[in-house]
Amino acid sequence: MGRDMGPERGIKMASPTVLVLHGPNLNLLGQREPQVYGSTTLAEVDAALVARAGKLGCGLTSLQSNHEGELIDAIQGGSADGFLINPGGFGHTSVSLRDAFLAADRPMVEVHCSNTAAREEFRHRSLLTDIAVGLVMGFGADSYDLGLRALVKHLRAAH
Amino acid sequence: MGRDMGPERGIKMASPTVLVLHGPNLNLLGQREPQVYGSTTLAEVDAALVARAGKLGCGLTSLQSNHEGELIDAIQGGSADGFLINPGGFGHTSVSLRDAFLAADRPMVEVHCSNTAAREEFRHRSLLTDIAVGLVMGFGADSYDLGLRALVKHLRAAH
Amino acid sequence: MGRDMGPERGIKMASPTVLVLHGPNLNLLGQREPQVYGSTTLAEVDAALVARAGKLGCGLTSLQSNHEGELIDAIQGGSADGFLINPGGFGHTSVSLRDAFLAADRPMVEVHCSNTAAREEFRHRSLLTDIAVGLVMGFGADSYDLGLRALVKHLRAAH
Amino acid sequence: MGRDMGPERGIKMASPTVLVLHGPNLNLLGQREPQVYGSTTLAEVDAALVARAGKLGCGLTSLQSNHEGELIDAIQGGSADGFLINPGGFGHTSVSLRDAFLAADRPMVEVHCSNTAAREEFRHRSLLTDIAVGLVMGFGADSYDLGLRALVKHLRAAH
Amino acid sequence: MGRDMGPERGIKMASPTVLVLHGPNLNLLGQREPQVYGSTTLAEVDAALVARAGKLGCGLTSLQSNHEGELIDAIQGGSADGFLINPGGFGHTSVSLRDAFLAADRPMVEVHCSNTAAREEFRHRSLLTDIAVGLVMGFGADSYDLGLRALVKHLRAAH
Amino acid sequence: MGRDMGPERGIKMASPTVLVLHGPNLNLLGQREPQVYGSTTLAEVDAALVARAGKLGCGLTSLQSNHEGELIDAIQGGSADGFLINPGGFGHTSVSLRDAFLAADRPMVEVHCSNTAAREEFRHRSLLTDIAVGLVMGFGADSYDLGLRALVKHLRAAH
Amino acid sequence: MGRDMGPERGIKMASPTVLVLHGPNLNLLGQREPQVYGSTTLAEVDAALVARAGKLGCGLTSLQSNHEGELIDAIQGGSADGFLINPGGFGHTSVSLRDAFLAADRPMVEVHCSNTAAREEFRHRSLLTDIAVGLVMGFGADSYDLGLRALVKHLRAAH
Amino acid sequence: MGRDMGPERGIKMASPTVLVLHGPNLNLLGQREPQVYGSTTLAEVDAALVARAGKLGCGLTSLQSNHEGELIDAIQGGSADGFLINPGGFGHTSVSLRDAFLAADRPMVEVHCSNTAAREEFRHRSLLTDIAVGLVMGFGADSYDLGLRALVKHLRAAH
Amino acid sequence: MGRDMGPERGIKMASPTVLVLHGPNLNLLGQREPQVYGSTTLAEVDAALVARAGKLGCGLTSLQSNHEGELIDAIQGGSADGFLINPGGFGHTSVSLRDAFLAADRPMVEVHCSNTAAREEFRHRSLLTDIAVGLVMGFGADSYDLGLRALVKHLRAAH
Amino acid sequence: MGRDMGPERGIKMASPTVLVLHGPNLNLLGQREPQVYGSTTLAEVDAALVARAGKLGCGLTSLQSNHEGELIDAIQGGSADGFLINPGGFGHTSVSLRDAFLAADRPMVEVHCSNTAAREEFRHRSLLTDIAVGLVMGFGADSYDLGLRALVKHLRAAH
């Protein structure tokens, strides 16, 4: 399993809270290039995640931004127990986003709607994956749902 | 989404069958290096997958082998509608396994228990990911469960 | 010709509108390093572009920002038929800006005042050029003028 | 701006002469692969350049050759004040063509009909761009017209 | 099979004509370095190819040149239905020769007398192979004979 | 010509025997991805090779296996005078197959149905070509036929 | 010594002013990962720098931001005689920040609390160091103090 | 010393057992390419190792296989206290063999008859050496004898 | 902070001694290439360091040598509590110097008069930096002074 | 010493003849870029070489061409005992020129007026040097004179 940032060993979290972060251009999800990213909109994704969080018994808030600094601010400011992020283009270029997660020191799961391994060469490197708990990619909007399940299960497990 | 191999557009599969493939050394799952791969055994993984398949209403068989040729034989011979594979070390080295999936031309999902991006450099390249529907990695034995859900949902969706 | 994003084949645009984007540090154009970038100020560049747009019979608005996110917001929000961009340093580093143009799916022309091929090694790679209609560089402020002519002609041509 | 080869500072050229050079296979322009290079023929390109030169008040002659040596001979022998070149395949391989321009020590503008950044990897390197005044590419035959305007303006400017 | 340039699908050619091209230094075939290239002379190669063409019922002409431009001219000017080329040293360096074949848009087969994979590193890259129908190398002068058979069979096959 | 493994100089073989080896996934030849590999089946390939061997007056046996070890066993155990191999995916990855041929020290010809130079980057490297007599690739099932002719001619020639 | 941007030769600055810039995540200094960055907080760093500036007889203001654009704005807008920057993650990725310093054309000193040479490979490249007067790294919060001393001495020296 | 897999610190093994593994093509040892590998046969090697083991007071069994899977099976199934392996070609390509040793977590010594550093470039990388106790290579069949002495001494030492 | 070699945690050193090492050609400091290295001579540097050491209350001796072995001998033989080194050209090439510091296991600080990041490519790699406490470079002879302050502060801090 | 192509061992040449070849743009020697190539013209170089040849008692003819093919023709056609070549830009790009010398199999000496190691990166590789007897470069027109002396001495020595 990936680098484990977070709660002390032996501490289980009954009702963890999750901060969902959507990187640049994801506000257009479902509207553009559906052959690449699928046809579900970001609002639908967020609604589905809230519903899933309810079933899983955890809290969930989300933020989309085209501004790297806003995402970093949110990671620093959040009191969330864990992070679910679709970093979009920032995943390939932002050392600062990585540093924000390293500083936050709480579990993070990375998701992508598309299969980045089947796209341009410069999308094959992620600066986040090796510090994530794990990665889910290629299943369109379902990647978020699977990622959330995995993250909550991870948070609830004793470390 | 990843390369889509398989069923014609507009055809939904009510009860798809899935072939689960476990690559080399995965017979030792749960017994060795649990800090890397988790403590669930391969028998427990298979039992959980069968249970999940039952709930999802699909058929499932599985095979573990340390022999590349046996895995290729199974991919060629199977009548499964889709594949779930944890390729182990073969994912980094076997062009022939990739060719077998290309020939099979049916959806495949790749899973890893560990987060390969956080391990040795030579584990960062996979010869399977860009032809998979998607990838789930880093969640221990849960990677299989999440991958199966994603695969079955993909098979059931109209393409 | 480059990747053609945009209007349907056979549709000609009589009075297209163009959004001109100036990346980071270009607000200093003409004031600093004139031996590299020339001595025309950004205000003069914009005035000349508005004048040229008038002659060409098209609408034109422009934006300069040192913030990657603001440029992405503008690309997403704009109703422009085409984009003329001098990306400055972002051209070499921003996958997210590229993604914004891919999502916008309308013709874009890239311009540079300086000849980037004659500068530092890391300025030789652009993440935008291969998805642009074309590129004009090395002619100081004239690069903008030539780029605008080319863009408008492209927008007016039947595709 | 690019490397400035040429006329002394403070000397303006009223009626500069330009030598247009077309590299290998460009005699087929407009006849083959129009989806890559456009449908204008080389004769039409040359006619349009002569017309433009007339409007701009400069002299213009042109040469197409599939032989690297003939292009070098022309660069050496010419009395032109500046060069406009579409080097075709030679731009990626010919150190000798580069050396000829270095020896000629007069302004040169490079143009390409296609967007070479969107083509094969080996077309991304040009041995001419860093010694050119500037580059125009991706606009089909219009690349020549824009390049000629830029070159003549450059020749007329006081250096 | 390789990139298929050429005749329309469903059209069979009863008596195709073939242009055989020999690149630089191949006029010395059989006279120099026989341990590398074999002892058959170019005249003998051409005679054998004409004889084979007669048996196969196709037309054949050939050209040797040490000048890149002459080979490009011949490719452009020829009315041949297909090309058989031993590019010699040009195969490793000439983007322009590649462009000439791309423009010609007719089937081409590449042959080498020596096994270039067993020679210097810089001979391992060919700029022609990926646009050829196929490649035959390593069998001395027999490479030509095998290549001609393959080309004619390809031309006669319905595409 | 390539590395010459085999019979003593001056010894001609009247009736050489050939072992044909088909690597992984080639049992599916003609059934899958015919746009890449052609539509001839492996049984048809073998039948055609036996027929050709009869005309050429040589013996021929063949083996297909998805197991690297079985191919190595066959190379070691065979009494064949020469080898014709389509290594499939093993050609790009198997040092051990290479070692088996080096140990066998008898002429080997490598064939591929597809033009591997026009496919994925990792298919451009072969671990067998530099120790083969020669290579034929890109002509579909004809590659086998041409390769057999070349191998038998080579075996019959005085070395 | 590094690239010297700035005041004319022979001009000494009696009371120079310095702008201290802290890049992304440095607002968390002293709170997170103290084993990497030390336990001094940013407020303490700034207070110590103000105190040191007083002793050195120079003016000093500081700014921390997680937003690349804000840092660029500050560099452009500032009237400071020199810059002291800990660029955090931006040092490895931001061409635009580099361009802002090139445009500002005043001396800049780069500092890092950690020894970046002993961390991940992607932290070994800095886009700022070669245009800095000098670099101090690895001494925790003391890096700032040493950097300020060096900068002020440099500003006061005749150039 | 290399990565130490194995027995607890402070535990000495009086009569350790060793599993000797010979990779692909080593069944031909002494028969083929004696100038590279020496003239001792595998049977002679095994006999000498059994004799040496007797003198050293340890148990020893051996296995040769051309099948990667069989070697992995043996490593998993064995109850040996340590491994002595000449991996042949698998040492350069098999991540799975490496994984089997990592899972076995007992001391392993790697030997080669030839000096791989003096052979082809692709033989310079071993996927096993960095997890071995140590390496002996270049001494023909003596490499085995020296490796066994070193392994047994290592097993007997208190860790 | 960098790799911490040295004194036990919790032990403060009241009067540490420092060995200053100057690598090859530094005996010429101030005499040659002052535009690169500054105009202070080595004698002046040493005098200033002795003076500074007096103020800081620590002992200091120094050695310059053009002989790699003499520097290694000095590191081994010294009883200094810490090292200050300007390695000159040896920093880019000497694994043995690095090994000597690793063996010495006491804090070392690396300094350079010039900004090596702004010089030739081969000066960008240092074999010492990642095992140093920290690095100071680019400030001419002041780099030594800053480095000594940093080293002494580090030695005095409780570890 | 370099690869020795040429006269039989033990045969001394009393009056060898030398063919001097000047590559592209060398007809401009002395007229352009004298700071790089010196101020001696090609005519003066040839005159000096003829004079030197007279003193050395050997015959000498020379050829300058901007056409790669003409140089290859000359190498093939010449009856010279040895070659002195300044390949200009062709030295970095022409595999065919190399092949011509390999075929000629007579001693060749390479000269350059400039020191190519001190120029652009792409001038550092020569495709001729490793098959030359030796190389003289950096001494302006004197490089030719020294190269001729060396060549004639080599031709006269018994091999």
Next chain:
Amino acid sequence: MGRDMGPERGIKMASPTVLVLHGPNLNLLGQREPQVYGSTTLAEVDAALVARAGKLGCGLTSLQSNHEGELIDAIQGGSADGFLINPGGFGHTSVSLRDAFLAADRPMVEVHCSNTAAREEFRHRSLLTDIAVGLVMGFGADSYDLGLRALVKHLRAAH
């Protein structure tokens, strides 16, 4: 087996003499970093080698130096029949040491106490291994003992 430098074929050496060379920092063996190099001192190593030499019936002298030049002098001056060297850091950087062994033209065996393949990347390349008879590494001080046995056996064998 590796490159064989040395005694004539068929000549057996009854009582060969061996020169043992210890590179830089090895005088500290057993005192520093015992977890890497083991706890045996250099004096103990030398004593054990002398004892072993006595049993093997050969002469042995040894030299340790931190000075590359002294080791080269020793190789040149020695009358030893073979060399046993632990080059320490010089093995990765010294072309001159390699040249000394090439000139000496007598068998050399390379040993390392640590397993260099498990250490820093720059320790993976040795400039000596490919010209050594063989290599022993990873067994602490035992590496010397095994290397001496192998060297003496090699010297005694008829070549």
Next chain:
Amino acid sequence: MGRDMGPERGIKMASPTVLVLHGPNLNLLGQREPQVYGSTTLAEVDAALVARAGKLGCGLTSLQSNHEGELIDAIQGGSADGFLINPGGFGHTSVSLRDAFLAADRPMVEVHCSNTAAREEFRHRSLLTDIAVGLVMGFGADSYDLGLRALVKHLRAAH
């Protein structure tokens, strides 16, 4: 011409003095590996150089050393007007030797007896050539003679 270090323009040296430096292992010249380095001894080389210097009217002293530091000391200490160096193995590895020449700032000519371009890959890079006046290599001991002539001519020329 190469980087010109040295005497002021317009100053001619009537009787320059030259220091000849021979790097490691060159004391063995003529004794070992004559097929690579020729059969002239170092004493003979020096005697010939002294004789040539007499004819040329310049002073000459020489030094051979296997110690990098001694060569650096000599360069620093010498009052010679120019240097002639055969750096042996140090040319490929010694940044410090390069730095000594940069500091000496007097013309240097590099010579090699062998043609290093035809030897191992690591001998192709020289750290001295780009700062030399020029290079002569491949002519055995004659390389020295030619290099001395070129150096003296360069020293006597007005710069």
